[in-house]
Structures are given as structure tokens and as C-alpha cells.
Amino acid sequence: MQTGLFFGSFNPIHIGHLIIANHMVEYGDLTQVWMVVSPHNPLKPKKTLARDFDRLHLVRLAVEDNSNLRASNVEFDLPQPSYTVDTLAYLADKFPERKFTLIMGGDNLASLHKWKNYEQILEHYPIYVYQRPGAEKPVFGAHPNVRIFEAPLLHISATYIRQARKEGKSVRYLVPDPVFEYLDGSDMYKK
Numbered sequence: 584m585q586t587g588l589f590f591g592s593f594n595p596i597h598i599g600h601l602i603i604a605n606h607m608v609e610y611g612d613l614t615q616v617w618m619v620v621s622p623h624n625p626l627k628p629k630k631t632l633a634r635d636f637d638r639l640h641l642v643r644l645a646v647e648d649n650s651n652l653r654a655s656n657v658e659f660d661l662p663q664p665s666y667t668v669d670t671l672a673y674l675a676d677k678f679p680e681r682k683f684t685l686i687m688g689g690d691n692l693a694s695l696h697k698w699k700n701y702e703q704i705l706e707h708y709p710i711y712v713y714q715r716p717g718a719e720k721p722v723f724g725a726h727p728n729v730r731i732f733e734a735p736l737l738h739i740s741a742t743y744i745r746q747a748r749k750e751g752k753s754v755r756y757l758v759p760d761p762v763f764e765y766l767d768g769s770d771m772y773k774k
């Protein structure tokens with residue numbers, strides 16, 4: 584089973600993320616995409632990062648009506664900071680029936696050479712890349728394991744959503760309905 588991994592802090596998840604995940608299921612050969620929630624690194628205090636389980640809960644709400652998408656908390660129990668190469672090795676071991684593919688934006692691919700053991704990642708895992716606006720042809724773009732997709736992009740970010748919440752604005756339509764309803768009844772990102 585070809586399984587895509589889309590890593591993020593998802594603070595909170597928004598429809599920009601979901602459009603990419605769905606695009607990779609529809610246009611790539613992935614059976615499922617897992618939204619892998621990065622845990623809060625205790626060594627890096629970040630006030631604006633909501634609690635791990637709250638972010639995970641929102642991802643679960645966002646994907647609950649789509650069997651092609653799943654929320655993953657695999658990195659919560661791995662040593663921190665979690666390096667992608669280690670997470671991939673752990674997943675390959677734990678789910679031998681699955682083949683994992685990385686999903687990332689062209690901007691991330693451009694800095695892949697700084698990742699721990701990036702040669703190993705490139706060698707062993709397909710990487711599906713979606714172009715970001717203004718991005719040049721990505722480095723490694725011609726690597727046989729890299730496949731470039733022209734996915735529709737929305738100009739929204741979690742930062743924008745947090746700011747809107749802080750200002751008391753509605754984030755309806757920027758996040759899936761169940762996430763909107765949850766946020767609407769909570770004070771998450773309001774302070």
C-alpha cells in the first residue's frame with residue numbers, strides 16, 4: 584500500500600494542507616496520505632504552538648470523513664527532535680506492508696540537503712513535490728525518486744488563521760467545518 588506522509592505542525596490544520604493531501608491521493612499513486620503531526624520540541628519553547636493533542640484532535644476532525652486521509656501521532660513517542668529519516672525507518676519497520684512516500688513543497692525540497700541523512704531519504708523513498716509560487720525549478724527536481732506535481736495552492740497559512748482567531752474573526756471556510764465548529768466553541772488561539 585503506497586502511503587504518503589505529509590509532515591507539519593498543523594497549528595492548526597487548514598484547507599491548504601488538505602488540498603495538497605487530496606491532490607496527492609488523486610494524482611499520485613497513493614492509497615492514503617497520513618498527516619503526521621510534529622510534536623512540540625521541549626527544547627524550543629514556542630508560545631504560539633498549541634498542545635500536541637489539541638492539534639492532533641483538529642487533524643482527526645479534519646480527516647474523519649475521508650478514508651484516504653489519516654491523522655498520525657507517530658512522532659509523539661519518538662526521541663526528539665524527530666528527524667524524518669528516523670521516523671521513516673520506524674514506520675518502515677512498524678508497517679512492513681506499506682511503502683512510504685514523502686510529500687513536501689518545492690521550498691522544502693530546496694533545503695533537503697540540510698536534513699539528517701538526506702541521501703538515504705532520496706535513495707530509498709519517493710518524494711512527491713508540489714510547486715510553491717515563485718519557486719525556481721527545485722534542486723533534486725531531476726532525481727529519479729522525485730516527482731513534481733502542479734497542485735492548486737491556496738494563499739493561506741496557520742499563522743493567518745491564528746492571527747484571525749486572536750482578532751476575533753471567523754475562520755469559517757479556511758478550515759474544514761468540523762474544525763471550524765470545534766474552534767468556534769473553544770478559546771484555542773484566542774490569546
Ligand code: ATP
Nearest residue numbers: 590591592593594599600688736737739740741742
Ligand atoms: P505556520 O503559518 O504556522 O508556519 P503552515 O500553515 O505553514 O504554518 P505547517 O504545519 O507548517 O503549516 O505546514 C505543513 C506543511 O504544509 C509545510 O511544509 C508547509 O510549507 C505546507 N503548507 C502550509 N500552508 C500551505 C498551503 N496553503 N498550501 C500548500 N502547502 C502549505
